[in-house]
Amino acid sequence: MRCAHAFAPSRRRAETRLDIVRLEVADRRLKHKSKYTLDRGIPGAFEGETITRRRFMTGGANAAGAVATAAFALPALGFAIGPIFKSTPVHWEAVGAESLFTEFNYVPVVLTLNPTIGEAGKTTVYVRKFNAAIDNDPYDKGTPYIAITSRCAHLGCPVRWVDAAERFICPCHGGVYDLLGRPVGGPPVRPLDRFYTRVNGEQVELGPRFSVNSELRRFSPRDPGEPLDGIGQYLYPSRPGAQKL
Numbered sequence: 686m687r688c689a690h691a692f693a694p695s696r697r698r699a700e701t702r703l704d705i706v707r708l709e710v711a712d713r714r715l716k717h718k719s720k721y722t723l724d725r726g727i728p729g730a731f732e733g734e735t736i737t738r739r740r741f742m743t744g745g746a747n748a749a750g751a752v753a754t755a756a757f758a759l760p761a762l763g764f765a766i767g768p769i770f771k772s773t774p775v776h777w778e779a780v781g782a783e784s785l786f787t788e789f790n791y792v793p794v795v796l797t798l799n800p801t802i803g804e805a806g807k808t809t810v811y812v813r814k815f816n817a818a819i820d821n822d823p824y825d826k827g828t829p830y831i832a833i834t835s836r837c838a839h840l841g842c843p844v845r846w847v848d849a850a851e852r853f854i855c856p857c858h859g860g861v862y863d864l865l866g867r868p869v870g871g872p873p874v875r876p877l878d879r880f881y882t883r884v885n886g887e888q889v890e891l892g893p894r895f896s897v898n899s900e901l902r903r904f905s906p907r908d909p910g911e912p913l914d915g916i917g918q919y920l921y922p923s924r925p926g927a928q929k930l
């Protein structure tokens with residue numbers, strides 16, 4: 686009589702062969718997978734059906750969700766990144782004859798920043814002739830006129846030039862600026878912004894606005910409350926749509 690151990694190797698061989706056959710069948714099925722749900726043995730399948738109703742409904746719901754999400758997200762995305770691709774045309778505006786301005790005092794003029802919104806698009810700018818005795822920073826060399834904005838660098842209130850004190854004064858929170866527009870009191874975080882100037886014929890023209898740091902170095906225009914000294918120039922970049930220097 687042969688003991689059970691004698692059959693063990695041949696049985697193991699038979700199991701291994703069976704496994705190989707099973708794998709080959711599975712592989713063939715995988716390669717030649719039928720497009721019909723019935724052939725694939727999916728529960729609840731119908732004759733001639735290529736996609737189950739559940740899968741169809743799931744796909745439809747996902748597609749509807751994607752369309753609804755895109756309807757909300759795409760316009761917001763467009764508003765957010767659209768200004769990056771928008772270039773602002775350079776605008777120069779005549780603000781008066783050269784004879785109107787002196788080296789020693791500021792003259793208020795009205796400048797149109799946005800012609801599409803009427804009076805609200807206008808601002809007051811203080812202009813005087815370049816004066817080598819006081820405008821001795823390296824950045825103003827060759828500038829024919831100094832044009833300083835009336836928009837406070839703290840929160841944007843209108844500042845006023847007070848001739849007797851030789852100061853720009855902001856009534857909102859007591860911001861005080863010196864003759865060059867640099868803050869000397871109160872909460873403003875940087876000097877008053879300026880405008881490019883040029884002379885065209887007899888007329889003084891003002892161009893784009895730019896911001897300056899405490900040394901009067903020029904930067905692309907920033908919003909009020911954004912410092913430009915030290916790390917501030919990197920923490921507060923100019924708006925994407927703003928005119929770059």
Ligand code: FES
Nearest residue numbers: 837839855858860
């Ligand atoms: S807005 Fe000018 S000091 Fe605050």
